[in-house]
Amino acid sequence: MGIFMKFFLGALFSFIFGLVFGRILLKKQESLPLDYWRNLSGKNRKLFDVTNEFFHIKQQGYVLDNWFKKHSYKDIAIYGMANLGNRFADELLSGDVNIAYGIDKNTNIKDYKGIKIVSPNMKLENVDAVVVTVPTYFYEIRKDLQEKIDCPIISLEEILYQISDELVREKSNGS
Numbered sequence: 001m002g003i004f005m006k007f008f009l010g011a012l013f014s015f016i017f018g019l020v021f022g023r024i025l026l027k028k029q030e031s032l033p034l035d036y037w038r039n040l041s042g043k044n045r046k047l048f049d050v051t052n053e054f055f056h057i058k059q060q061g062y063v064l065d066n067w068f069k070k071h072s073y074k075d076i077a078i079y080g081m082a083n084l085g086n087r088f089a090d091e092l093l094s095g096d097v098n099i100a101y102g103i104d105k106n107t108n109i110k111d112y113k114g115i116k117i118v119s120p121n122m123k124l125e126n127v128d129a130v131v132v133t134v135p136t137y138f139y140e141i142r143k144d145l146q147e148k149i150d151c152p153i154i155s156l157e158e159i160l161y162q163i164s165d166e167l168v169r170e171k172s173n174g175s
Contacts, residue, residue, distance in 0.1 A: 046135040046157075047084060053160040054087070060167050064088075065095035067163055073128040073152075079103040079141060080133035081117050088133055088156060089115060100127045103145075124149045131156050 057064075068076065074097065078085050081102040089099055089112060102109075102117040103124070109117045118124070124145075129152045132141050142153045 043136045050084065050135050050157045050160060051087075053157070053164055054084075057160060057163050057167070062163055062167060063095065064091050064159075064163075065097055067159055068092075068097045068129075071129075074098060075100045075127045077101050077103055077124065077127045077130045077149075078115075078133060079120070079130055079145065079153075081109055081112055081115075082106075082133075084156070085133040086112055088131070089113065100125060103130070120144065120148070127151055129154055131159065 068074075076092075076097060077100055078089055079102075081089070081104040085102065085104070089102065092099055093113060099115050101124075102112060102115050103120050104117050105120060107119055111117055120141075124130075126149070130145055130149065131154050132138050132145075133156045134141060135155065135157045138155045138157070142155075145153050
């Protein structure tokens with residue numbers, strides 16, 4: 001068998017193997033991604049909406065501390081210490097609200113700017129409220145937390161929309 005024939009057979013075998021193996025991989029990916037991408041898209045859209053509302057409120061000059069003072073929440077915990085939770089913590093760190101601790105399923109996160117991060121599976125210390133920064137799973141998280149801690153469990157998304165509504169009412173009343 002000549003070198004050309006060996007090369008041709010090797011290339012043909014590689015081509016057929018690539019087609020078969022590639023098709024198998026594509027077939028597996030075809031069944032997964034549609035739901036996966038829809039879920040991810042919905043999650044990212046929610047995060048975008050909450051972040052957009054956060055910026056809108058900041059641009060209006062509102063200080064988040066005011067909402068917590070108004071509701072007499074002095075010591076809080078933050079559930080969800082990823083990007084949104086970190087930005088929220090950054091906002092509160094410069095004010096009078098005490099962030100007693102953060103809660104996150106990612107056990108690799110130990111602290112954020114001096115805020116101790118604990119697992120939701122641990123015993124949770126009493127606080128005035130827990131603010132959940134994970135908009136897509138708020139109801140599931142709230143249900144789990146209600147079994148572990150006796151305080152209001154509030155969605156950051158809801159807080160931001162309440163503030164936004166207040167700002168709109170104040171503006172329309174000429175305040």
